[in-house]
Amino acid sequence: MTEDKAAPVSGSILVVGGGISGLTTCLEAAEVGYEVFLVEKNPYLGGRVAQLNQYFPKLCPPSCGLEINFRRIKDNRKIRVFTLGEVEKVDGTLGNYDVTIKLSPRYVNENCTCCGDCEAACETEISSDFNFGMNKIKGAYLPFEMAFPARYVISSQIIGTDDAERCKEACKYDAVDLDMEAKTINLKVGAIVWATGWEPYDAAKIDNLGFGKYQNIITNMMVERLASPNGPTKGQILRPSDSKQPESIAFVQCAGSRDENHLTYCSYICCMASLKHVTYIRERYPDAKIYIFYIDIRTPGYRYEKFYKKIKEDKNVFFIKGKVAEVNENPDSKNITVVAENAVTGEKIKQEVEMVVLATGMQPTTKDVKLPADLKYNEEGFIINDFEKGGMFAAGCANKPADVVSSNQNATGMALKAIQTLVRR
Amino acid sequence: MDKKYGVYICTGCGIGDVLDTEGLCGVPKEEGIGVKTHPFLCGKEGVELLKKDIADDGINTLIIAGCSRRVNFDVFNFAGCIVDRVNLREQVVWSHPRSEFPALTEEQKDDGEHFDRLQMLAEDYIKMGMAKVEKIDLPEPSMLETISKRILVIGGGITGISAAIDAAKAGYDVTIVEKEASLGGNAAKIRKQLPNEDPFESLIPPIIEAKIKEAEAYSGIEVKTNSIVARIAGQPGEFTVTLKKPGEATEFDVPYPLPDEMKVDENGKELDVEKLIEVYNEYNKGKKDILTLDPDGELFGAVILAAGWRPDKLEGKAFTHLGFGKLPDVVTNYQFEEIAAKGKITRPSDGNEAKSVVFIQSPGKGDDDSDFDYTGSVTSLVALKQAQYVREDYPEGKAYIFYQHMRTPGLQENFYKSIQQDEGIFLTKGDVISVAKNGDGLIVEADNTLLGEKIQVKADMVVLAAGMVPATVDDPVINLAYRQGPGFRDNAIFNEYADSNFICFPYETQRTGIYAAGCIRRSMTIEESIEDATGAALKAIQCIESVNRGVAVHPRSGDMTFPDFFFQRCTQCKRCTEECPFGALDDDEKGTPKPNPTRCRRCGTCMGACPERIIGFADYNIDSIGSMVKAIGVPSEDDYSEPPLRFLGLVCENDAYPALDIAGMNKLTYSADVRFIPVRCLGSVNVIWIKDALSQGMDGIFLLGCKHGDDYQCHFVKGSELADIRMKKIGEALTSLALEEERVAQFQVAIDEYDKIPEIVNTFVEMVEKLGPNPFKGF
Secondary structure, eight states: OOOOSSOOOOSEEEEEOOBHHHHHHHHHHHTTTOEEEEEOSSSSSBGGGGGOSOBTTTTBOHHHHHHHHHHHHHTOTTEEEESSEEEEEEEEETTEEEEEEEEOOOSBOTTOOOOOHHHHHOOOEEEOTTTTTSSEEESEEOSSTTOSSOOOEEOGGGTTSHHHHHHHHHOTTSOBOTTOOOEEEEEEESEEEEOOOEEEOOGGGOGGGOBTTBTTEEEHHHHHHHHSTTSTTTTOOOOTTTOOOOSEEEEEEEESTTOTTSOOSOOSSHHHHHHHHHHHHHHHOTTOEEEEEESOOOOOSHHHHHHHHHHHTOTTEEEEESOEEEEEEOTTTOOEEEEEEOTTTOOEEEEEESEEEEEEOEEETTTTSOOSSSOEEOTTSOEEOOTTTOSEEEOGGGTSOOOHHHHHHHHHHHHHHHHHHHHHO | OOOOEEEEEEOTTTHHHHSOHHHHHHHHHHTTOOEEEETTTTSHHHHHHHHHHHHHHOOOEEEEEESOTTSSTTTTOOTTOEEEEEEOIIIIITTSOTTTSOOOOTTTTTSSSOOOHHHHHHHHHHHHHHHHHHTOOOOOOOOOSSOOOOEEEEOOSHHHHHHHHHHHHTTOOEEEEOSSSSSOGGGGGOSOBOOOSTTOOSOBOOOHHHHHHHHHTOTTEEEEOSOEEEEEEEETTEEEEEEEOTTOOOTTSOOOOOOGGGGBOTTSOBOOHHHHHHHHHHHTTTOOOTTSOOTTOEEESEEEEOOOEEEOOOOSSTTGGGTTTTSTTEEEHHHHHHHHHHSSOBOTTTOOBOOEEEEEOSOOOTTOOOOOTTOOHHHHHHHHHHHHHHHHHOTTOEEEEEESSOOOOGGGHHHHHHHHTOTTEEEEEOEEEEEEEETTEEEEEEESBTTBSSEEEEESEEEEOOOEEEGGGTOOSSOBOOTTOSSOTTGGGGTTOOOOSOSSOTTOOSSTTEEEOGGGTSOOOHHHHHHHHHHHHHHHHHHHHHHHHTOOOTTSTTOOOOOEEOGGGOOOOOHHHHHOTTOOEEEOTTOOEEEOGGGOOOOOHHHHHOTTOOEEBTTBOHHHHHHHHHHSOOOOTTTOSSOOOOEEEEEETTTHHHHHHHHHHTTOOOOTTEEEEEESOGGGOOHHHHHHHHHTTOOEEEEEEOOOSTTOOOTTSSHHHHHHHHHHHHHHHHHHTTOOGGGEEEEEOOTTOGGGHHHHHHHHHHHHHHHOSOTTTTO
């Protein structure tokens, strides 16, 4: 915790979104000496990166950086975190915003010690959103082991059931509060940074790629959960139809991205993500055959190029320049045949594999539902920053598709933009 | 501080069910220290109990035994009190079920044969906590006498100017140092600029002039052209900077460390200290020592390195198949931009109009589909931009772009798409085989294109997508008067870019208070450079404000401790100066270290390195950890017929310690004969702790910390690597004592590898059990 003697503070900052960008903006501003409110809609911080197994190109676990960031929050009394919170209304103007935030009930209060007795007592199982529905979890759950805040959640799905009562009874610490209600709070802040992030593009919308139709077609984000030690398979990458260890896997790049019918832009991360997934697979299955269907391999810069070069050395990884036209399932083996045209040779390729990964792109969370504030968006729903006007800024993938390192650069800068707004008053 | 101790044991979360609470209470009681238990210490009532003891009984040093220190941090936080947390929950009861570690029956108690491993573990941890708090104090901040809040920006290109404006907007004074006669850098040498805002479809006029005007309007921004940095001495908050004209030699030019080949004599033997100093002085003749501050130097609080890039000249023979260096009309993208900025595009060879231009993105040899060195998405985008120049200048003009991978990520895809609409621009993947002379023009041959197998294109000019070489390839630029040398260390890992190794923390370098931005970090567009500059400006401001509060910057942000040196016992071995990952120490001629507290990140690597053990922090020092080690009970045959072995695990508190906690939460089980002590970084582990543990009869010791190597995960860059080197050395020392070197080991574990912890721990324990007990036990 800091002892503040000469912090140049004049007003506070609201950061909306507790993913890696929001965390970064929040911490970087608070460590200059400003008061920051961080509002996150999930019951935990970390956002999308909390679901990742490793970062490219270092292949290091995101929980490592998150843990340091959580410690920075713990040590900083300038930060107040609200989970399960969503901004309902923003009134006022630059330097003087009045923000209404709705806090949904967690049904677990600050008495929670994370002992896990409620989870043990709960009988109902619900689908895990964190794991993209690939497994079930108890109705009383800790989002993940390193979750911050370290506090259980009772799912609203079991509220009103006997199970909820069982959880309450099981708790020795009177931490389960089934009467908890949603409430609203008001914050007065000088600047707002929207770090509302992204969501994976809904692969089911891409008709020709068979997601949701064939079991053994999964998305890149599902691969992250499968590969994670705390994922639904405890780190094993198995194909869904029969939990077999796949011996051949195809990656379909630009699944939705660079496509006028879906996402018109390039989602920035999917090429590197698939190359990273190759390393996941190779670590587990030394002989698996991997086919990557791509338009361009976008690994710009020395670091990414080096990573790509290393993957290319693998004799069992095949790169095919060509957009995938269709996929078919063999109803007996549940194998998938990927059909594409090789853009260079013109030859039609039919490759049968045991599992297909769709490298789906990112879409801003503000694509369909806009934020309750005076913001400008581009056609795809990304927030456009108006630095002339100031006061409110978008950071990270709320602003544009980006990788983690660029998001963090951007989010660090947005902390300064917010501070400038306060200083200018 | 007059310490008044209190031990508080929480019996909740299963602790009281598993452990003998009375036995635990006996530990402090034996020392005459008060102890209380509570079934729910983190609850309201429990905290009230603590607060009451603090207020009424003057307790100011609390040992709280319960859950991990990673949780309830805010609950057990009492102003003016020392608090230590003893982890009985995650690392004792949750990770050691009674089914595997049974409690003693009444008959078994005190029979000299049976023992309760779990109770022993918990009691040891309480003893260790008590030993620790005795040796630590509350930290007080280290304040500089005067602080400069001015920011130095090195480089007056788009990145430097943007950083200066952003810092000035937040109220900070800035000096921009630019080596050329005017501001602008490479951004001032272009005809048009890539789109920098929605919808990212068309080229825009360069914005650099407007940016320069904007900067000039700020009274707080000072510009020094025709200037470079001779040296930056001192530390954040009080950097003393000497500037000079390019090419000028001054006495405050920074001295360079001796290259390795000069440290040995003609026979390859290492020079002695005196000789080394002599050679060093000769090597740096005419330059003042790094510790001499320039009386005319200017003071700065922090530095932004925005020295940018130079065009890659593509010298050498590697590109002869492309005609480069041989055919005058084969040019680099930079040369092409120079031509385009002057007017219509014409050929260098004869000044004729260049109406057909081929752009080559990849050298295209063999199977290699890489772009040129030091490129990135910006070089793909520049080719698209320059192709459009051809079309602007000549309605019938044609541009061909041969690429392996068109790299226009994110929203820049829109620009690519808009270029694809132009019928005069042909884009194709292809391996360029050759560029040759064809009459008075050129002919380009390419294979494996989207237009057919082998194709030939006639061209007036050929443009190669050369890279942007960061200034740090040629020169350290920052010229730090640091004993470890003038530049960032380890830039070789980053292909000589001044980059950060951390994905989560992109501005963290190995030099505190110096933040790189723009193309010195990686190739960037103007838009990306401007954005990066803002982040670097924030970090510079944050560093200054942290120094102003006397606290550390990342990753121990807010930490008020700093290393204290007991100089009377210093033997001038220089290890601390050499090993500090951040170059925080500068030794003088004799070799006595001079600490620079605001350069320090508080990792404790110096403390781990010091053979005299004279370095420590208020709340973390040789004695505090040493006393914890000594507090560990080592049972011998006097106690039991077959005493359990005893192990020490020194674990990185950032990653390995949380991994141990998560293992506990997952109820993963491992040996109960290991005592874990968290350390700030493995780099802070002093071998004395290991020697003491061995001489005390402990049977095996291991370090658990972050991965090292080029993709290091150590938050302090070098800590785990240095520890590894020290452990290897200690192995040799063990052998000389007739102890097996396997008794000391280091393991790498990432924070998410909690599932591997049982195997790591148990394998080590079993291995040592096979070796048998430490022969020094009982001595």
